[in-house]
Amino acid sequence: MKTEYDIIVVGAGPAGSLAAKFAAEQGVSVLMLEKDRDVGYPVRCGEAVSMAGLKEFIEPDPKWIATEITKFSFISPDKTKIEVEFEGKGCILERKIFDYELANIAAKVGTDILTRAYVNGIISENGKTAGVKFEYRGEQKEVKSKIVIAADGVESRVGRWAGLKTHSDFRAMESGIQITASNINVDQNTCYFYWGNIYAPQGYLWVFPKGNGLANIGLAITGDIGKKRSALSYLNEFMETHYPNASLLSQVAGGIPFTPTLEKIVAPGIMLVGDAARQINPLSGGGIISGMIGGSIAGKVAGEAIINDALDSIFTYEKKWHDRLGKRHEMFNRIKNGIYNLTDEKYNNIAHDLKKIPKNKITLGQIAKTAVVNKPSLLLDVAKTFF
Amino acid sequence: MLLIEILPDKCDFCGCCVGVCPEDAIELKEAEITIIEELCTNCVKCVWSCPIEVLKFNKNLAKANNENRI
Ligand SMILES: Cc1cc2nc3c(=O)[nH]c(=O)nc-3n(C[C@H](O)[C@H](O)[C@H](O)COP(=O)(O)OP(=O)(O)OC[C@H]3O[C@@H](n4cnc5c(N)ncnc54)[C@H](O)[C@@H]3O)c2cc1C
Ligand code: SF4
Ligand code: SF4
Numbered sequence: 001m002k003t004e005y006d007i008i009v010v011g012a013g014p015a016g017s018l019a020a021k022f023a024a025e026q027g028v029s030v031l032m033l034e035k036d037r038d039v040g041y042p043v044r045c046g047e048a049v050s051m052a053g054l055k056e057f058i059e060p061d062p063k064w065i066a067t068e069i070t071k072f073s074f075i076s077p078d079k080t081k082i083e084v085e086f087e088g089k090g091c092i093l094e095r096k097i098f099d100y101e102l103a104n105i106a107a108k109v110g111t112d113i114l115t116r117a118y119v120n121g122i123i124s125e126n127g128k129t130a131g132v133k134f135e136y137r138g139e140q141k142e143v144k145s146k147i148v149i150a151a152d153g154v155e156s157r158v159g160r161w162a163g164l165k166t167h168s169d170f171r172a173m174e175s176g177i178q179i180t181a182s183n184i185n186v187d188q189n190t191c192y193f194y195w196g197n198i199y200a201p202q203g204y205l206w207v208f209p210k211g212n213g214l215a216n217i218g219l220a221i222t223g224d225i226g227k228k229r230s231a232l233s234y235l236n237e238f239m240e241t242h243y244p245n246a247s248l249l250s251q252v253a254g255g256i257p258f259t260p261t262l263e264k265i266v267a268p269g270i271m272l273v274g275d276a277a278r279q280i281n282p283l284s285g286g287g288i289i290s291g292m293i294g295g296s297i298a299g300k301v302a303g304e305a306i307i308n309d310a311l312d313s314i315f316t317y318e319k320k321w322h323d324r325l326g327k328r329h330e331m332f333n334r335i336k337n338g339i340y341n342l343t344d345e346k347y348n349n350i351a352h353d354l355k356k357i358p359k360n361k362i363t364l365g366q367i368a369k370t371a372v373v374n375k376p377s378l379l380l381d382v383a384k385t386f387f
Numbered sequence: 388m389l390l391i392e393i394l395p396d397k398c399d400f401c402g403c404c405v406g407v408c409p410e411d412a413i414e415l416k417e418a419e420i421t422i423i424e425e426l427c428t429n430c431v432k433c434v435w436s437c438p439i440e441v442l443k444f445n446k447n448l449a450k451a452n453n454e455n456r457i
Contacts, residue, residue, distance in 0.1 A: 036417050044401055118416050135416075155405040155415065170407040175438035223407060223436040231438035253438040255403025 001112065001143070005031040006306045008132055008145040009111075010119045010158050012039045015274025015291035016151030017102035018057065022299030023149075025109040028306045031143060032106065033117040033134055040099025044254030045288070046178060046208050046216050047093040048191060053289035054091075057296065058105070064098040065091045066210040070189045076351035077196035077344040083359070090191070092208050092216070093288075102292075122148065122161045122270075129162045129269035146311060147302045148270045151295060154255040156276040162267050166276065170223030174203050174256040174285060177231040178218025179239075181246040186215060194219075196344045200234055201225045203340070214249070220256055220285060256285045260333045261326045266315050273298045279325070283332035290325055297321055388452050389424040391434065392443045404433035404442060 009020045012034035024030040036042075048069065054060055069090035074082045107113055116137055123131035123142060131144035150158035154173075156166035186192060186209055194205035205219035217239070221231050231253075239246060257278045265272040273279065274291030281290055301317040304310075398420050405413045412426035413433065422433075429449075434442045 042399075116417065120414075153402060155402040157405065157411060160411050167409055167411070168406050170432040170436050173403065173407050173436055175403055175436050177438045223432065226435040226437070230440045232440060251399075253399040253401040253403065255401060255406045255436065255438075257406060 004144045005029045007147045009149045011151035015295035017106045018292045018295030019149045019299035020106035020111040022296045023303040024111045026303035028303050030111045032113045034115045035118040039103045040096050043095045044252045051089045064094045066094050067092050073190050073192045075194045076347045077198050078348045080351035082354045150272045150276045151274050153275045159272045162270045168257045172259045174220035174258050175231045176220040176254045177235050179248045180250040184215035196347045258282045260330045271298045283336045390429045390445050390449045392445045398441045407432045407436045
């Protein structure tokens with residue numbers, strides 16, 4: 001390992017790997033540090049993405065696609081079911097393999113990668129981030145850099161050490177829990193969303209098929225709800241009433257910051273990407289593709305800054321991100337604030353109104369119109385922007 | 388005095404608590420979690436955010452601590 005790199009990326013999730021790839025392919029030196037033993041594991045994710053989102057960066061490969069999604073199903077508290085064909089397609093990933101593949105792509109263009117490398121501090125010089133400190137297999141190390149890209153996910157501590165305000169309000173942080181279970185008898189090409197306070201107040205519950213009878217079943221609630229009851233207790237209740245015979249292959253917890261992007265995602269010598277920058281879609285909680293987009297923009301800008309010897313130009317990343325997605329996320333956040341507090345009765349009413357529309361005529365647009373009567377553009381935006 | 392209790396055997400090391408801690412008082416390695424007593428203000432936000440009930444506010448300790456003060 002060298003003692004100095006042009007760019008150090010902290011965290012090897014989708015955002016980190018894309019940042020590393022887009023920087024390294026320009027010929028600058030890049031080191032990516034991951035604290036876990038394996039890139040991509042454990043999988044704290046429902047794994048749903050849109051094909052179009054993927055295709056911007058990588059050709060879909062059956063190796064890491066568990067199943068294709070062509071339909072959404074929304075289920076209200078009184079179990080009224082609304083089904084909608086998904087214009088365009090989605091898929092459920094096998095993130096263990098997908099994240100590996102993204103890191104491999106970064107490595108192929110020259111990124112050095114270390115796992116079990118726990119970053120526990122930054123090097124600061126003249127008010128600028130100039131490298132990181134990390135523990136690597138029991139030894140404390142330091143590596144210097146011109147730019148640090150913090151892709152350290154929901155924890156987002158690296159940015160904090162550089163003086164950026166990254167911590168999430170507990171009321172906006174969704175506490176998530178998910179199991180991967182077998183013997184789940186659902187359509188293998190439909191994503192199911194359960195809305196309402198009985199399932200997951202101020203959040204939602206999902207059942208995403210993974211093929212062969214497997215499914216990711218999870219939910220998220222805000223910290224405000226967590227004061228009274230944990231996410232775990234909601235999921236246990238759902239499983240007891242809906243799938244008492246399921247066997248669990250995996251259970252994971254995870255935080256999902258349902259907020260617009262942080263106000264500042266760049267400081268001298270450091271850029272934030274992905275969950276660390278809060279680049280998640282604050283309406284759906286989908287953050288894989290948006291993190292990849294954030295990472296790709298940051299990596300490109302960082303590489304160019306090194307090549308042109310113009311480190312100040314990393315600040316252009318902020319505007320580029322906001323123009324591409326940041327502003328849209330602010331709008332989604334306003335919608336979320338409107339709908340996440342609906343009563344179960346309201347959710348039921350919306351579903352009943354939608355039921356009156358003939359099945360072959362129901363589109364996301366129709367759902368939107370019906371929902372608008374109750375609250376603005378409800379399900380349309382949820383569905384359209386989910387991934 | 389640290390009044391937040393961790394049940395490390397239950398923890399999934401997911402980082403949700405770290406993301407909401409206003410004081411950056413939680414150290415989280417691959418499979419190791421610690422609260423840094425000197426930084427923690429016992430604000431309980433991590434307790435509310437933990438999805439799987441790993442963190443608890445130790446009421447008895449808080450009570451004993453209060454009585455000691457009097
Ligand atoms: C329960 C749940 C369900 C979800 N479902 C979906 C979904 O269906 N679709 C979707 O699009 N999104 C979903 N998301 C969100 C999605 O998982 C994230 O937005 C996405 O993983 C963000 O990518 P990232 O690269 O920013 O961060 P991450 O994938 O979290 O990667 C961050 C990496 O940084 C590492 N790291 C952290 N701190 C350090 C450190 N100090 N030193 C070294 N390494 C460090 C971590 O170990 C981790 O590997 C879900 C999230 C949760 C919790
Ligand atoms: S939120 Fe809970 S499960 Fe997650 S790391 Fe913190 S204590 Fe552990
Ligand atoms: S109680 Fe508050 S300060 Fe202490 S670790 Fe939890 S969130 Fe941080």
